Structure formats: structure tokens, C-alpha cells
Amino acid sequence: MWMVVMFDLPTIDADDRRKANRFRKFLKDHGFEMSQLSVYFKFIGVRENAKKLVRIIKENTPKGRVSILFFTDKQFSEIISIHNNKIEKMPEAPEQLLLL
Numbered sequence: 001m002w003m004v005v006m007f008d009l010p011t012i013d014a015d016d017r018r019k020a021n022r023f024r025k026f027l028k029d030h031g032f033e034m035s036q037l038s039v040y041f042k043f044i045g046v047r048e049n050a051k052k053l054v055r056i057i058k059e060n061t062p063k064g065r066v067s068i069l070f071f072t073d074k075q076f077s078e079i080i081s082i083h084n085n086k087i088e089k090m091p092e093a094p095e096q097l098l099l100l
Contacts (some may be wrong), residue, residue, distance in 0.1 A: 001044050001046055001047050001049075001050070001070070001072060001073070002041055002042065002044065002071045002072075002073070002075075002076040003041065003042050003044045003050055003068060003069070004035075004039065004040070004041045004067065004068070004070075005027060005032065005039070005040045005041070005042075005057065005067075005068050006038060006039050006066070006067045006068075006069070007061075007064060007065060007066040007067070008022070008038060008061070009023060009038070009065075009066075010063060010064055014100065016062075016063075019062040020062065020064075021060075022062075023060065023062055025060065026060050027040045028040075030037055030042070030053070030056070033091070035081070043091075047070065049071065054068060055076075075084055076082055077090055077092070
């Protein structure tokens with residue numbers, strides 16, 4: 001399962017821009033990768049892992065709009081991403097480690 005966080009935050013003044021940049025850094029610090037300036041994604045394994053992550057995103061969201069979407073591995077792998085007129089493959093789910 002993949003989690004995608006999309007947001008539209010105000011950037012009217014310096015304080016708004018600082019808060020928006022702090023939110024981007026927060027997402028990166030929590031393992032999200034940037035797809036676009038306000039679109040970030042992360043492999044979360046199973047849906048049950050999302051509850052805590054959604055809560056901490058909510059607690060760290062400044063004023064503005066944030067949407068969280070979930071995709072299965074298959075759905076995520078079928079996303080078409082075009083960068084500089086070339087199609088890029090979406091990242092694959094990391095391999096699961098078995099700890100004994």
C-alpha cells in the first residue's frame with residue numbers, strides 16, 4: 001500500500017512560505033519522497049500502518065488543504081509520470097525484511 005499526500009498551502013507572506021516549507025521538510029523527515037512540489041508519496045506496507053501516520057500529518061498540517069490518498073502496489077505501479085517528455089517508472093515497493 002502506498003500513501004500519497006497532496007497539499008495546497010497558502011504562500012502569501014514569508015510566514016506562510018516558512019510554514020509550507022516546514023511541512024515539506026516534515027514529510028521528508030517521515031520517509032516521504034517528493035513527486036511534485038506539493039505531492040509526496042511513501043510505501044506504508046499495509047493499510048493498518050496509515051492510522052498513526054495520518055494522525056501525525058494532521059497534527060503537523062498548517063492552514064491550508066491536505067488530501068491523503070491510498071493506492072495498492074498495482075495501482076501505484078500503473079501511474080504514468082512524464083518528466084522532460086520522457087516517461088519515468090514509479091518506484092517499486094521496498095522488499096520486506098524478515099527479522100527472526
